[in-house]
Amino acid sequence: MSDVKERTLVLIKPDAIQRGLMGEIISRFEKKGLKLVGCKMMELEEALLREHYAHIADKPFFGGLAKFMQSTPVVAMCWEGLEVVNAVRLLCGITKAREAEAGSIRGDLAMSVACNVVHASDSIENAEAEVSRFFKEDDLHSYDKSEYMHVYAEDERG
Numbered sequence: 001m002s003d004v005k006e007r008t009l010v011l012i013k014p015d016a017i018q019r020g021l022m023g024e025i026i027s028r029f030e031k032k033g034l035k036l037v038g039c040k041m042m043e044l045e046e047a048l049l050r051e052h053y054a055h056i057a058d059k060p061f062f063g064g065l066a067k068f069m070q071s072t073p074v075v076a077m078c079w080e081g082l083e084v085v086n087a088v089r090l091l092c093g094i095t096k097a098r099e100a101e102a103g104s105i106r107g108d109l110a111m112s113v114a115c116n117v118v119h120a121s122d123s124i125e126n127a128e129a130e131v132s133r134f135f136k137e138d139d140l141h142s143y144d145k146s147e148y149m150h151v152y153a154e155d156e157r158g
Contacts, residue, residue: 007037007140008085008121009130010092012075014068016117021109022075025118028091028105029079033151038078038131038140044069052133068114076134082156085127092120 012025029036049066050057056065079088093104097116100107110116121127131140148157 005080006082006084006124006127007078007080007131008088008127009119009134010077010079010088010121011119011134012077013115013117013119014072014074015110015112015115017072017074019109019117021117024109025105026077029077029088032081032087032091033147034079034081034084034087035143035145035148036077037080037142038135039075040135040139041073041075042134043073046070048133052130065114078131078135078140082152085121085124088120089122092118 010025010029012022016022016025026036044052046066049069053062053065056062081087091105093100093106095106095116096113097106097110098112100110100116102108105118106116121130145151
């Protein structure tokens with residue numbers, strides 16, 4: 001399925017790690033039919049956090065966010081699929097979890113803005129930058145996902 005190459009980053013955040021939600025979160029993406037092409041547990045260094053959250057690194061709340069994101073390892077995942085960035089954003093729900101739609105990951109599993117169990121790339125451009133920030137090319141895997149014939153219509157599979 002050569003045309004389904006869009007990739008996005010998802011981080012399972014410390015609150016989800018502490019609450020034992022990794023399996024539930026990964027399962028949501030698998031059930032949707034997305035392909036996991038990279039996955040690793042890692043501790044986040046401050047330099048990586050400053051780069052990742054550059055848009056808010058100068059805000060007064062950044063210190064608290066950095067402390068939270070460094071409180072446990074996170075699970076970094078790279079998911080692949082057709083229009084995957086948008087699909088993952090819909091699965092995750094809005095950032096303010098207590099207002100996220102029921103059925104979404106945040107809507108079902110979280111109540112906070114910061115402790116909202118996952119981070120997901122918000123655009124194709126940011127997804128490309130974020131995936132390369134967290135994964136080397138050798139960390140990502142290309143393989144045929146046999147179920148794609150049951151996930152996408154033939155003309156979508158390329």
